[in-house]
Amino acid sequence: DTAVSQTPKYLVTQMGNDKSIKCEQNLGHDTMYWYKQDSKKFLKIMFSYNNKELIINETVPNRFSPKSPDKAHLNLHINSLELGDSAVYFCASSQLRLAGEPPNEQFFGPGTRLTVL
Amino acid sequence: DQQVKQNSPSLSVQEGRISILNCDYTNSMFDYFLWYKKYPAEGPTFLISISSIKDKNEDGRFTVFLNKSAKHLSLHIVPSQPGDSAVYFCAASSAYSSASKIIFGSGTRLSIRP
Numbered sequence: 001d002t003a004v005s006q007t008p009k010y011l012v013t014q015m016g017n018d019k020s021i022k023c024e025q026n027l028g029h030d031t032m033y034w035y036k037q038d039s040k041k042f043l044k045i046m047f048s049y050n051n052k053e054l055i056i057n058e059t060v061p062n063r064f065s066p067k068s069p070d071k072a073h074l075n076l077h078i079n080s081l082e083l084g085d086s087a088v089y090f091c092a093s094s095q096l097r098l099a100g101e102p103p104n105e106q107f108f109g110p111g112t113r114l115t116v117l
Numbered sequence: 118d119q120q121v122k123q124n125s126p127s128l129s130v131q132e133g134r135i136s137i138l139n140c141d142y143t144n145s146m147f148d149y150f151l152w153y154k155k156y157p158a159e160g161p162t163f164l165i166s167i168s169s170i171k172d173k174n175e176d177g178r179f180t181v182f183l184n185k186s187a188k189h190l191s192l193h194i195v196p197s198q199p200g201d202s203a204v205y206f207c208a209a210s211s212a213y214s215s216a217s218k219i220i221f222g223s224g225t226r227l228s229i230r231p
Contacts, residue, residue, distance in 0.1 A: 004160065035221075040223055041126075041204075041223040041224050042119065042221060042222070042223045043161070043206060043221035043224075044221070045218055045219070045220075048218070056218055090160050090161075092160070097210075099212070100212055101212075102149050102166070102168060102210075103149055103151070103210040103219055105163040106163070106219065107160075107162075107163075108160025108161050108162070109160050110158060110159050110160050111158075111159075111160055
């Protein structure tokens with residue numbers, strides 16, 4: 001009955017490969033996110049979807065493409081993996097923040113550690 | 118340009134004493150601040166938050182203080198317990214930014230020693 005789940009937990013792959021990370025939430029939230037935690041430990045927002053529509057798209061290489069088949073899933077596909085893509089990737093979900101309201105609590109998955117060799 | 122900074126990567130505190138974790142921010146448009154706690158091999162979990170219209174928010178052993186003029190906030194944990202050993206992320210948000218966007222700091226690893 002995990003609230004936000006990610007698969008796989010660990011991913012080791014060679015440079016140049018294409019890989020996907022899956023995320024699912026069973027909280028009934030309408031907004032989902034992908035974060036990257038790099039070597040400096042900052043958690044940086046990459047993308048956010050609300051009801052399958054992209055609402056946040058930070059400066060991320062276009063090798064990264066999120067896919068949201070429905071509002072409970074937000075998958076991350078990465079093409080032509082590079083060494084610098086090695087990081088921990090976290091998926092999260094929340095209710096959408098309404099204008100003028102405080103941000104809603106974001107619930108995070110356990111993370112996927114990606115290692116590119 | 119890191120808008121949320123946690124300058125202490127680690128902190129060690131004796132059990133029962135007060136833990137004080139600090140956070141600085143640069144964007145004066147931030148109007149809501151949050152603390153998340155993270156255990157190894159788990160995702161961050163929400164701990165406590167504060168609106169910019171307040172200077173203090175308390176929840177049990179956890180209190181967050183906000184000093185807007187100094188663009189500084191701190192998380193106080195008292196008394197500190199072994200289960201508090203974790204990484205604590207400070208985060209900030211602006212009503213004027215993209216919907217639901219939160220900016221996180223780099224975290225402070227808190228270790229509670231017996």
